[in-house]
Amino acid sequence: MRWLGKRRAWCSKKWVRLAFLVVALALLLSFPFRASRYWVDVGFYVGLYALLGLGLNVILGEVGLFNLGHAAFWALGAYTTAILNVRFGIPTLALLPVSALVAAGCAWLISFPIIHLRGDYLCIVTIALGEIVRLVLINNPGGLTGGPNGVVGIARPVIAGHVIRTPTDFYFLVWAVVAICALALRQLQRSRLGRAWNYIREDEIAAEAMGVDVRSLKLLAFVLGAAAAGLAGNIFAAKMRMVSPDSFTFIESCLMFSIVLLGGMGSIPGTILGAALVVLFPEIFRPVAQYRLLFFGLALAATMYFRPGGLWPRRRTMEFLMGQVER
Amino acid sequence: MLTFLQQLLNGLTISSFYAFVALGYSLVYAILKLINFAHGDLFGLGAYVGYTVFVYAFGVIGSVLGLWGLLVAGFVAAALATAGAGLAIERVAYRPIYPIGRLPAVVSALGMSIFLSNFLMAVWGPRYLAYQDAFIPGGFWQIGDFRIRILQVLILLSSLVLLGILYFLVERTTFGAAIRAVALDRETAALMGIDFLRVIRFAFAMGPALGAIAGVFVGMYYRQINFTMGWVYGLKAFTATIMGGIGNIPGAMVGGVLLGLLEAMTAGYISAAWKDVFVFAALMLMLIFRPTGLLGEKVAEKV
Numbered sequence: 001m002r003w004l005g006k007r008r009a010w011c012s013k014k015w016v017r018l019a020f021l022v023v024a025l026a027l028l029l030s031f032p033f034r035a036s037r038y039w040v041d042v043g044f045y046v047g048l049y050a051l052l053g054l055g056l057n058v059i060l061g062e063v064g065l066f067n068l069g070h071a072a073f074w075a076l077g078a079y080t081t082a083i084l085n086v087r088f089g090i091p092t093l094a095l096l097p098v099s100a101l102v103a104a105g106c107a108w109l110i111s112f113p114i115i116h117l118r119g120d121y122l123c124i125v126t127i128a129l130g131e132i133v134r135l136v137l138i139n140n141p142g143g144l145t146g147g148p149n150g151v152v153g154i155a156r157p158v159i160a161g162h163v164i165r166t167p168t169d170f171y172f173l174v175w176a177v178v179a180i181c182a183l184a185l186r187q188l189q190r191s192r193l194g195r196a197w198n199y200i201r202e203d204e205i206a207a208e209a210m211g212v213d214v215r216s217l218k219l220l221a222f223v224l225g226a227a228a229a230g231l232a233g234n235i236f237a238a239k240m241r242m243v244s245p246d247s248f249t250f251i252e253s254c255l256m257f258s259i260v261l262l263g264g265m266g267s268i269p270g271t272i273l274g275a276a277l278v279v280l281f282p283e284i285f286r287p288v289a290q291y292r293l294l295f296f297g298l299a300l301a302a303t304m305y306f307r308p309g310g311l312w313p314r315r316r317t318m319e320f321l322m323g324q325v326e327r
Numbered sequence: 328m329l330t331f332l333q334q335l336l337n338g339l340t341i342s343s344f345y346a347f348v349a350l351g352y353s354l355v356y357a358i359l360k361l362i363n364f365a366h367g368d369l370f371g372l373g374a375y376v377g378y379t380v381f382v383y384a385f386g387v388i389g390s391v392l393g394l395w396g397l398l399v400a401g402f403v404a405a406a407l408a409t410a411g412a413g414l415a416i417e418r419v420a421y422r423p424i425y426p427i428g429r430l431p432a433v434v435s436a437l438g439m440s441i442f443l444s445n446f447l448m449a450v451w452g453p454r455y456l457a458y459q460d461a462f463i464p465g466g467f468w469q470i471g472d473f474r475i476r477i478l479q480v481l482i483l484l485s486s487l488v489l490l491g492i493l494y495f496l497v498e499r500t501t502f503g504a505a506i507r508a509v510a511l512d513r514e515t516a517a518l519m520g521i522d523f524l525r526v527i528r529f530a531f532a533m534g535p536a537l538g539a540i541a542g543v544f545v546g547m548y549y550r551q552i553n554f555t556m557g558w559v560y561g562l563k564a565f566t567a568t569i570m571g572g573i574g575n576i577p578g579a580m581v582g583g584v585l586l587g588l589l590e591a592m593t594a595g596y597i598s599a600a601w602k603d604v605f606v607f608a609a610l611m612l613m614l615i616f617r618p619t620g621l622l623g624e625k626v627a628e629k630v
Contacts, residue, residue, distance in 0.1 A: 066430075066433070113611075113615050114611065114614065114615060117614055117618060119429070120356075120360075120362050121569070121614055121618055123362065123433070124362070124565060124566070124569060124610070124614075125610070125611055125614055127562060128562075128566070128607035128610050128611060129607075129611070131562065131603065131607055132604055132607045132608065135601075135603050135604050135607075136604060138600075139600050139601060139604070250558065250562075251441075254437050254441065257434070257437065258434060258437070258438075261430065261431070261434045265430075290448070290449060291445070291449055293441055293442075293445040294441075294442055294445040294446055294449060296438075296441060296442075297437075297438040297439060297440070297441035297442025297443070297445065298438065298442055299438070300434055300435065300437065300438030300441065301419075301420045301424070301434075301435040301438035301439060301442070304424050304427070304431035304432075304434050304435045304438070305423055305424050305427075305431075305435070308424070308427040308428060308431040
């Protein structure tokens with residue numbers, strides 16, 4: 001244990017963390033220029049799932065709300081982009097904030113009546129929600145969603161005259177959004193709001209007794225998490241140039257849930273690591289493609305046994321205590 | 328009127344499937360407060376084991392004992408195999424993780440669900456398998472235009488009998504009292520000398536066994552099975568569990584019947600494509616207005 005304590009102190013030295021961040025950034029930035037198109041695409045998906053994971057991390061990691069229907073918000077963002085772009089010709093990039101807003105608005109409407117549910121009950125309702133959204137998309141209400149075939153022909157995004165086309169372009173687009181979201185989330189974590197969220201997660205009743213507005217804060221977490229998923233939906237729609245209900249199944253929600261828990265609840269680098277694992281796992285096990293989800297299921301259970309707090313848990317308590325001493 | 332009666336019969340038949348599977352969820356949830364996500368896939372495993380016995384033992388058992396002997400053999404094999412799988416999953420994936428916390432246990436359950444459904448795909452292949460006519464009791468009674476299949480009667484009767492036995496076991500025997508005690512408070516029950524591992528083993532053997540029977544029935548009723556079926560039925564059965572009130576046996580049955588009828592009636596009168604939307608919307612309404620379910624007791628929140 002003493003050794004562990006020492007290692008933690010070493011890790012928390014500021015220059016070590018800064019150096020680590022710089023190396024990670026350098027690797028991220030240089031990666032597309034050294035890797036093949038295929039692996040750049042894999043890198044794009046890591047970014048996409050990191051974005052989805054960061055969104056779910058607000059809901060599940062920070063506030064501890066079991067949300068197993070996060071794919072629904074992703075689908076809402078993607079379909080918003082697809083429909084508005086194909087029907088009304090609004091530029092795809094301009095729809096990035098719109099998708100986030102629509103997903104967030106729907107999240108508010110949907111979660112408003114169910115936010116008081118706890119634990120497993122909320123979990124089941126969000127699964128049902130995810131299914132409802134997917135079934136509605138398949139049933140093609142008003143001819144809007146195109147039924148099982150989805151919507152095709154989404155225009156490529158254009159930034160200042162530069163058409164985003166190659167895997168490298170999309171790689172940078174998604175990682176830029178991830179970076180912005182991660183920074184925003186980091187600021188939130190260190191704010192009063194972040195502490196209130198964590199308080200709710202640790203003990204909801206005590207938090208309420210201390211005057212934390214549990215209901216509004218939970219709703220806010222849902223809305224922010226859904227907004228991130230909406231962003232991911234826009235980028236996904238732009239990348240694929242089509243959306244269909246097949247992309248937003250329950251297994252996707254499961255994957256996002258696993259990303260947050262594999263990485264460690266409330267941990268930003270953990271979430272990105274989790275996304276990398278979830279995306280890379282099928283790539284590494286491609287030779288045994290038929291069995292890869294089988295192994296994934298086993299790996300999920302094994303991780304929960306060996307590292308129940310996730311692979312890269314947030315060092316909350318130490319940081320907090322040491323901060324106290326320094327002050 | 329005829330449509331109504333026919334949909335009522337269909338609804339009751341699917342109700343039995345849901346009630347069977349719902350019981351497995353309910354038993355495990357009552358004891359461990361854990362949603363056993365793998366339960367739906369255990370139900371799928373039952374359907375596949377039954378199929379395998381029917382196909383490979385058709386010549387041997389079928390010729391000696393006839394169709395009914397074959398059916399009994401298939402059901403028993405499916406129930407035993409699935410109960411064994413349920414116990415194995417409990418031992419490997421839940422018991423070591425459960426004390427750590429509820430979230431890791433949920434993730435482990437999800438992992439087991441993914442593992443099991445892909446195991447089914449790896450062993451039996453990704454395509455639909457057909458239950459052949461030769462091992463489905465095919466007769467029916469015709470009253471005017473109203474048709475009752477013997478299979479439907481079989482399903483309804485066996486669900487009534489099995490669920491009745493289970494109800495008696497849990498509500499009227501000493502072992503049943505132990506189960507209820509563990510469900511109320513595990514630690515106190517253990518202090519009173521109740522071997523709660525035994526109760527847990529019972530839940531993880533009985534639930535999947537009942538689920539397996541439902542799985543074989545579903546295969547016979549719809550004549551085809553697929554490795555993804557566990558997820559669909561699992562989710563709906565869980566919906567039924569919550570509608571009836573999680574953690575009690577009559578609740579699971581009532582929820583199953585309610586869900587089956589709702590589904591059959593929406594399919595018959597409104598739209599088959601939208602029936603699942605109605606089912607899940609009903610679940611949400613139920614949770615908003617009566618989160619404890621129809622027969623659930625009001626439980627005081629523990630601080």
